Amino acid sequence: MRDDGTFDPLLKFLAGGVVALAAVKMLWHWISTDMWAWICDHPWWTALIAFAVLLAALLIGLVADSAPIYHDDSPQTVDDPDDPAQLTYRMRQLEAMTPTGFEQACADLLTRDGFSRVRRVGGAGDLGADVVAWDDQGRKLVLQCKQYQRPVGSRDVQTFNGTARPEHDADVPIMVGLNGFTRQAVEFADRHALVLVDRQTLKAWAHGTHLYQVLDDEDRAAA
Template identity: 55%
Template sequence: MVWEWLTEDVSRWITVDLWGLISGHPWWSGLIAIGTLTTLILLAKLLSFLFGAGTYAYAYVGNDEDSTVTPGEAVDPDVLTFKMKQLAAMSATGFEQACADLLARDGFRSTRRVEGAGDLGVDVTARDHDDRLLILQCKQYSSPVGSGHVQKFNGTARLHHGADVPIMIGLNGFTQPAIHFAAHHDLILMGRPELKRWAHGQHLYEVLGIPSTTQ
């Protein structure tokens, strides 16, 4: 009986009645089809956002080539971390804010991102527990940061902003002349390996080898 209903009644409804409705009202059928497809796409995006957003800024365990987490290792979900791919995909403003958030995670005080033009080489400021002023310039370039940018940072970090700890961050590292210049002028450069360790949960001062009396 069920087979007879499927093969006769349901088959007839699909092949005759439904097709007759579509062929008799092509415009309405097209609008309904478009509306249904649009609804399904929006629903899929909403579900992706709801189930994906919660893991955006936290440690990832899996096959990510940038992950430092050992598969199966317990990860504290309350520790803010970023994958390198996430940092690379951010806007320049988002990258600066991520650095500010990581400073706050590490317990730095008065952390803020400097907005607007005329910042004179400072993107993020903060103070550590020894009340030293950190000045960060964040470069999200797709290629290594050159010596010219480091020289400009050297001219403003201490003289203009009074930085105790001047740090320039390069998502994809620095050229050799830039590294030599920074070493000669006692500037701190954070290249990709150091940024990766910081973004994945290690304290900034541990990564950079900076002593702190209260860390």
């Protein structure tokens, strides 16, 4: 003990070590004798408890895996949340968004891919343009974003075709359908050179692949 009545730090450390060692020894004795004896005397109860613990762990893991990591319209980012090149979305995030949030998510993905002057312009009187942007060749993209719970039909595609180029001077008119498009809608889009981003294309785009790369891969697969 020091002159001021306090214990030397080394003595404190040694005393703490002795107490900790004694506690560990008592715990080990209880596990190796009392607990082990109970397990040997009650094998069926032991098996039942072990099964219940395992089942609970599996259920907790499934719930944790299915729960969304982000809420509302927040994107998922990897490593650096301030780097737009890292932006990705999961499909269940896109499904849970508001229509405005879905449009903004498409705008954010265009920004991630390096498109310039990206703006969300959707709203009352938008005449079919929800997002506009320009690529590195100076071409204007006009996106209409449909978050329907069903495939987008031919009537919606026809309406978009009537405004994308005449009203908005689109060089690349694109319609995004969260749940794809009907066969008639696809056939109409093919005849009028409209770009359709269906669910599978949207998934690849949202998961990190550049939009033009996704569309190019889709064209090659269809050829």
